Amino acid sequence: xxxxxxxxxxxxxxxxxxxxxxxxxxxxxxxxxxxxxxxxxxxxxxxxxxxxxxxxxxxxxxxxxxxxxxxxxxxxxxxxxxxxxxxxxxxxxxxxxxxxxxxxxxxxxxxxxxxxxxxxxxxxx
Amino acid sequence: xxxxxxxxxxxxxxxxxxxxxxxxxxxxxxxxxxxxxxxxxxxxxxxxxxxxxxxxxxxxxxxxxxxxxxxxxxxxxxxxxxxxxxxxxxxxxxxxxxxxxxxxxx
Numbered sequence: 194x195x196x197x198x199x200x201x202x203x204x205x206x207x208x209x210x211x212x213x214x215x216x217x218x219x220x221x222x223x224x225x226x227x228x229x230x231x232x233x234x235x236x237x238x239x240x241x242x243x244x245x246x247x248x249x250x251x252x253x254x255x256x257x258x259x260x261x262x263x264x265x266x267x268x269x270x271x272x273x274x275x276x277x278x279x280x281x282x283x284x285x286x287x288x289x290x291x292x293x294x295x296x297x298x299x300x301x302x303x304x305x306x307x308x309x310x311x312x313x314x315x316x317x318x
Numbered sequence: 319x320x321x322x323x324x325x326x327x328x329x330x331x332x333x334x335x336x337x338x339x340x341x342x343x344x345x346x347x348x349x350x351x352x353x354x355x356x357x358x359x360x361x362x363x364x365x366x367x368x369x370x371x372x373x374x375x376x377x378x379x380x381x382x383x384x385x386x387x388x389x390x391x392x393x394x395x396x397x398x399x400x401x402x403x404x405x406x407x408x409x410x411x412x413x414x415x416x417x418x419x420x421x422x423x424x
Contacts, residue, residue: 252412
């Protein structure tokens with residue numbers, strides 16, 4: 194059974210850094226791309242970054258490019274998000290999510306089928 | 319970037335109602351759309367992927383349709399646990415943008 198658990202959140206001052214971790218208790222972590230999605234208080238969902246199964250493909254939202262770094266360690270079933278130069282507007286609940294690719298009418302379709310419980314990051318002076 | 323709009327933003331309904339939420343994309347995205355349900359304080363749950371394929375374990379009262387730039391999520395008979403917020407997402411190209419959400423309320 195897949196269970197994603199985030200850790201590493203907390204309160205940090207503007208300009209500071211924080212590293213989020215996400216551990217998968219299942220056995221298929223290394224086969225899937227993984228993603229970070231965030232949600233500011235009272236707001237909608239925002240895709241942040243994705244990394245392919247072997248770390249060969251990485252993408253970032255423009256809002257975090259150059260400040261955040263996604264990585265993974267398949268031997269530890271772990272996903273990371275290193276956040277630097279944090280801004281007040283980075284305050285959000287951060288979710289890790291697993292990307293699954295399955296057959297659909299268009300051929301093969303992606304979706305985020307498992308999510309962690311979320312971890313709060315607060316950037317404030 | 320591909321922009322997604324959802325309509326309505328807020329939907330007032332009753333138990334047993336049939337409701338439809340529309341998601342429109344700023345460019346053609348084939349069938350690469352997923353729908354999520356999110357309850358307050360919880361992570362989103364996947365309902366539909368590939369625009370119309372029901373995720374395993376999701377009740378059959380949920381259905382999705384559409385292709386190209388217009389997509390719909392339909393709940394055939396609203397149940398008390400369905401009064402919450404719904405998001406569409408495009409997974410055609412990065413960034414994998416989400417719609418702004420539709421809140422279904424009593």
